[in-house]
């Protein structure tokens with residue numbers, strides 16, 4: 001099988017960085033991107049091509065970035081929409097700007113970049129789109145509803161996309177990961193809404209403590225998670241000879257979150273189904 005060409009967003013740390021190493025270890029080609037190029041210069045020594053890419057850039061700029069990426073090897077086989085960050089804060093402290101910023105990175109970034117690459121994938125009648133979602137899409141947690149909201153929105157958009165592009169030979173994978181040990185919860189990366197109301201002071205202090213204690217103690221093994229996804233795309237390892245599902249739920253904690261929500265919804269519908277369906281004409 002010819003080496004695949006992968007384009008990855010947000011490769012300065014965490015999943016993104018692990019993807020680059022895993023892809024190169026598989027003998028494939030990696031085009032690593034980051035919004036600050038100097039952070040990924042070292043990846044050139046490992047054999048990756050590097051490119052500056054901020055996923056919140058305007059559509060025309062993203063179109064140019066895709067052209068630049070295609071120029072490295074003449075085509076791209078896999079796009080990994082990975083870049084994202086965590087915003088914390090309760091509803092009253094979160095500003096409209098906080099929410100626009102996180103939706104811009106976590107939702108509109110992947111949507112716009114995918115829009116830029118789809119003509120190329122359609123033309124070659126092949127390609128794989130990978131979206132790094134989260135099991136956080138399945139729940140609402142006090143203090144991280146902004147993050148929950150972005151991953152839930154991504155889930156809804158991607159489910160539709162998967163069916164739209166399948167007839168063109170384009171595969172889509174939605175990864176819904178539990179908590180993995182990356183830099184996501186590093187206090188330098190988490191955007192914490194500034195406290196506006198005294199009433200939430202105690203709550204905000206508690207939230208900061210929770211994030212601090214979760215940072216560095218996540219159960220998910222990042223290189224293992226990334227290898228699982230790379231194998232899913234390549235049909236190797238656990239995925240060899242299998243029909244890989246569209247949704248990949250990673251980690252025991254991620255699985256529990258999704259199963260708990262699924263059970264909760266079934267219980268709700270079974271208990272109240274007659275009442276809920278009594279509104280038909």
Ligand SMILES: NC(=O)c1ccc[n+]([C@@H]2O[C@H](COP(=O)([O-])OP(=O)(O)OC[C@H]3O[C@@H](n4cnc5c(N)ncnc54)[C@H](OP(=O)(O)O)[C@@H]3O)[C@@H](O)[C@H]2O)c1
Pocket residue numbers: 009010011012013014015016034035036039053054055056082083084085105132133134135176177178179180181182183184185189218
């Ligand atoms: N770790 C988990 O538990 C977990 C679970 C489920 C899903 N996820 C998702 O996994 C993805 C990767 O996060 P991670 O856990 O690996 O955290 P991470 O180590 O903090 O990596 C996040 C990456 O996203 C980049 N990024 C942020 N905003 C960007 C932008 N506007 N344009 C381009 N790059 C940008 C960061 O680059 P800079 O260096 O420039 O900031 C960094 O490289 C995210 O989408 C996250 O939501 C993580």
